[in-house]
Amino acid sequence: xxxxxxxxxxxxxxxxxxxxxxxxxxxxxxxxxxxxxxxxxxxxxxxxxxxxxxxxxxxxxxxxxxxxxxxxxxxxxxxxxxxxxxxxxxxxxxxxxxxxxxxxxxxxxxxxxxxxxxxxxxxxxxxxxxxxxxxxxxxxxxxxxxxxxxxxxxxxxxxxxxxxxxxxxxxxxxxxxxxxxxxxxxxxxxxxxxxxxxxxxxxxxxxxxxxxxxxxxxxxxxxxxxxxxxxxxxxxxxxxxxxxxxxxxxxxxxxxxxxxxxxxxxxxxxxxxxxxxxxxxxxxxxxxxxxxxxxxxxxxxxxxxxxxxxxxxxxxxxxxxxxxxxxxxxxxxxxxxxxxxxxxxxxxxxxxxxxxxxxxxxxxxxxxxxxxxxxxxxxxxxxxxxxxxxxxxxxxxxxxxxxxxxxxxx
Numbered sequence: 001x002x003x004x005x006x007x008x009x010x011x012x013x014x015x016x017x018x019x020x021x022x023x024x025x026x027x028x029x030x031x032x033x034x035x036x037x038x039x040x041x042x043x044x045x046x047x048x049x050x051x052x053x054x055x056x057x058x059x060x061x062x063x064x065x066x067x068x069x070x071x072x073x074x075x076x077x078x079x080x081x082x083x084x085x086x087x088x089x090x091x092x093x094x095x096x097x098x099x100x101x102x103x104x105x106x107x108x109x110x111x112x113x114x115x116x117x118x119x120x121x122x123x124x125x126x127x128x129x130x131x132x133x134x135x136x137x138x139x140x141x142x143x144x145x146x147x148x149x150x151x152x153x154x155x156x157x158x159x160x161x162x163x164x165x166x167x168x169x170x171x172x173x174x175x176x177x178x179x180x181x182x183x184x185x186x187x188x189x190x191x192x193x194x195x196x197x198x199x200x201x202x203x204x205x206x207x208x209x210x211x212x213x214x215x216x217x218x219x220x221x222x223x224x225x226x227x228x229x230x231x232x233x234x235x236x237x238x239x240x241x242x243x244x245x246x247x248x249x250x251x252x253x254x255x256x257x258x259x260x261x262x263x264x265x266x267x268x269x270x271x272x273x274x275x276x277x278x279x280x281x282x283x284x285x286x287x288x289x290x291x292x293x294x295x296x297x298x299x300x301x302x303x304x305x306x307x308x309x310x311x312x313x314x315x316x317x318x319x320x321x322x323x324x325x326x327x328x329x330x331x332x333x334x335x336x337x338x339x340x341x342x343x344x345x346x347x348x349x350x351x352x353x354x355x356x357x358x359x360x361x362x363x364x365x366x367x368x369x370x371x372x373x374x375x376x377x378x379x380x381x382x383x384x385x386x387x388x389x390x391x392x393x394x395x396x397x398x399x400x401x402x403x404x405x406x407x408x409x410x
Contacts, residue, residue: 002069002110003058003061003068003073004058004062004068004112004166005110009058012054012055012058013055016048016051016052016055018051019047019050019051019052020048022044023041023044026040026044027044062112062172063173063353064169064173064352064353066166067166068166068167068168068198068200072164072166078202078203079132079134079201080201080202080216080217081126081131081133083131083212083214083215084217085213085214086129086213086217086220090211090220090223090224091129091220091224096224096228099129101232102125102128102229102232102233103232104123104232104233106121106122106123107122107123109137109171111168111171111172112168112171112172113168113171113172113173113175113177116175117178117180117181118140118142118177118181120137120139120168120171120177121138121139121140122136122138123135123136123229124136125197125225125226127220127224127225128225129217129220129224129225130217130218130221130224132201132216132217132218132220134198134201134221135167135198136167136195136196136197136198136229137167137195137196138194138195138196138234139171139193140234141154141180141181141184141192141193142181143184143191144191144235149191152235153235153236153242154191154192154193154235154236154237154242155190155191155236155237155242155244155371156193156236156237157192157193157244157245157246157270157364158195158226158227158244158245158246158266159194159195159196159245159246160196160199160222160245160246160247160248160251160252161196161199161248161249161250161251162247162248162249162251163199163200163206163249163250163283163284165200165250166200167196167198167199169196169353170194171194171196173353174353174356174360175357175360176194176360177194179360179361180360180361180364183364188365188368189361189368190364190368190371192364193236195230197222197226199222199251199254201216201218202216206283206284207284207286208250208253208254208281208284208286209222209253209257209258209286209296210257210285210286210292210296212285212286222245222254222258223258223261224265239264239265239266240262240263240264240265240266240267242267243265243266243267243371244259244266244267244269244367244370245266245268245269245270246270246271246272246363247270247272247274248272248273248356249272249273249274249351250281250284252270252271252272252273252274253271253274253275253280253281253298255270255271255274256269256271256274256315256329257296257301259309259311260301260302260305260309260337261298261301263309263310263311267310267311267312267371268311268312268314268367268370268371269311269312270314270363270366270367271313271316271317271322271326272317272322272355272356272359272363273317273318273321273355273356274315274325274326275325276297276299276300276328276329277297277299278292278293278296278297279293298329299332302329302334302337308334308335308336309337310336310337311337311338312337312338312339312340312370313329313339313340314340314342314366314367315340315342316342316343316344316359316363317341317342317343317344318343318344318345318355319346322344323344340366342359342362344359
């Protein structure tokens with residue numbers, strides 16, 4: 001039975017009701033020795049507490065897309081077949097353009113939000129270069145199957161969850177397709193293909209989206225194998241001009257790191273509540289080795305770059321949760337690197353899906369200016385509105401309230 005499936009949730013609801021009913025019906029009717037009655041009552045209480053805790057966990061897990069499978073929860077899921085040393089560029093000297101086409105079979109994905117706005121499809125991809133074998137979710141924009149667009153190639157955004165986190169989170173908890181589809185139909189957001197690959201590849205650790213020879217080639221999985229599969233199976237624009245990567249929390253760190261490291265593969269990145277130093281996630285593999293920790297820090301990557309990467313970065317954060325890291329990147333960036341920072345006040349909420357969900361549409365409007373043919377330039381760090389008094393939570397979380405007004409509301 002699936003951890004995130006409706007049958008498991010309904011089973012827990014039934015068991016929770018039964019766990020409450022049993023003591024009410026049987027508490028005073030138990031017969032036998034006192035010790036046996038005490039033991040039975042204790043078991044009934046433990047059963048009630050256990051089912052209540054399990055039900056709350058499942059509801060929270062489904063709402064926040066923390067663990068997708070039992071293997072993720074129990075720390076037994078391993079999606080790495082091999083992890084060869086692929087060198088600095090993560091290709092191992094392989095001529096990627098000469099690799100045979102990747103032909104995949106897709107099925108309708110199940111879970112919260114997976115049937116909305118045309119539905120999300122899923123495939124199991126064996127990464128030929130990375131040695132990773134994991135699922136990849138794909139959502140196609142409403143224009144994709146329209147006759148007028150049959151020869152059109154579409155821009156792509158690769159979506160990364162936090163840790164722990166499920167690739168389904170962008171389609172369920174963050175509700176990206178349902179938010180973006182009407183904007184795409186109205187021409188307010190470009191018709192992006194959304195691609196969400198699994199990022200939890202090893203049990204109990206965050207890969208930091210890094211290549212660690214002998215352990216995992218997460219960078220290559222995300223920046224080589226997944227993009228090649230998408231371009232081989234869908235009418236996607238080539239990299240880098242048609243490609244961006246977006247993430248929240250640990251996924252935000254990965255998004256910026258991948259874009260800065262591979263300007264030949266991505267044109268833009270979106271970071272929601274991200275960090276620069278991999279130690280921001282204590283379970284990150286990239287933080288365990290000092291050299292790898294430095295190499296995976298986008299701030300240091302920009303500072304040491306002989307040639308600044310031609311990428312655009314959209315960084316949003318709250319004080320002590322992404323904002324300072326974003327400003328550091330903005331100060332260090334040199335043209336053609338462009339950094340747009342959005343301040344999110346503390347009054348918008350904490351490090352949760354409720355904070356990031358309202359930021360999806362503004363971030364994709366920005367991405368439209370970066371990947372579409374009609375590009376615009378966004379300037380400034382803080383939106384110009386003089387006050388956030390009377391603003392909705394969505395307005396606060398999407399960065400439409402000013403820093404000064406936010407300070408008055410804390």
